[in-house]
Amino acid sequence: MDRLQAMKVFERVVDEGGFAAAARAMDMSPPVVTRMVAELEHHLGTRLLQRTTRKLALTDAGESYLQRVRTILHEIDDAEAAAAANTRDLRGTIRIVAAPVLATNFLAPVVALWRAEYPRLVLDISIDAFASARVDEYDVTIMVAGEDFDANIVARPLLQGEAIVVASPQYLQRRGTPLEPHDLLQHDYLRDSGAAARSQMGPGRKLRLQPVTPGQPAQEVDVPAVLQSVSTELLLRAAVDGAGVAVTSRLLAAEHLARGELVHILPGWIFSRYTVYAALPSGRMLPARTRVFLDFLSQQAQAAMAEQQGL
16 A cells, blocks of 8 residues: 555545545546555554445544654655755645635735745645634635734734724715714614624623723713624625614725725724734644745735725
């Protein structure tokens, strides 16, 4: 048995969700793929996959073995890439997980630039609303954390931002412009029900706003929501269409603010300050391809911040 090839086959079976799909992806026959995984299990003396008529599932041993296999295969790829003459010759796959809003608004806009600069490095991007809980499963985890973030993980800060209150001009014309946080009691609130936003809420899920000027107390307003969702994009779209007031990232709202589709209300108050991090698995050597990707993300984040400040 070619143990290295068997590891690659096992990893692909898991990633593709089945033997037939893995066979197609690796240009192999399904019986060969099935046999190689069976031989690997026999060699290890344990079952790695639970096979049912509907899907495959990893056993506990399979879950643990898969993490080790991914590390081994990544390090082999990196060892081969280290012999390349320059970073443009780096090759392999970088496995990334990000929350939906970050995948759409931070990663997606830079994919074409990445492809042009590093054509042999493949980005494998997964979407998970709870990406921060999966740091050890991926090469890079793109996540958001508040000012009190103090987790025991390796994380590179990429950019910082603020969450502000916005509404459309049409909505404000109908309902009036709030001048103080408690004026929001007379308005329709589009609430973010995601975990990150909930952690910033006051008692009873009140809307807590912090003064931009230090020395003033925060204010909590018990604003009833007319719409709530974990989708940042949905809430932002609803705000642009005049459904109510919403709390959103200044970076996400920047284009709408510049086009006059949204208005920054209560400018003396913010909902929170946050940082976007690229988190790395603990206890693992940082491959050259991952280091290159982190440097690329840092450059793009700096460019995004500079562009926002220039608006």
